[in-house]
Amino acid sequence: MTPREIKIRREERGAAEDYLRKAADNYEQMLLAMERDNYNAAATLAIQCGISAADAICVFEKGMRSISADHFDVCALVESLAIQAAVDKAGTLRKIIAKKNMVQYERRNIFQDEAEEITKLSTRFYQWVSSILAKK
16 A cells, blocks of 8 residues: 655745744743643643644755644654654654644543643653754
């Protein structure tokens, strides 16, 4: 079976800074939401932080980002990066994105332990991306 093609958009490498800024804004607000025990907002911001950070690293390294309706496609792009730990970090991103439906579309509110877990994952991913982009 052939792997399905991921829908992508080509972007200038310099656009990575814009995506990283979005990730940073979401990251900072995620931390504030956690401080205020606003777990629904924290979890939503964690997901957005992860997606924007993934866009930043993919644009920086490959000049492209996923525009697929399937958010898991961005994980495949991250996994394909020629960077140490990319495969491991793509796994972290998968865990973040796996929570998207529950966080953003289900009726129930997010529990504290769920918010803590997703913010921890998002923090790890965001800090990894930030450290890679800071080196270059």
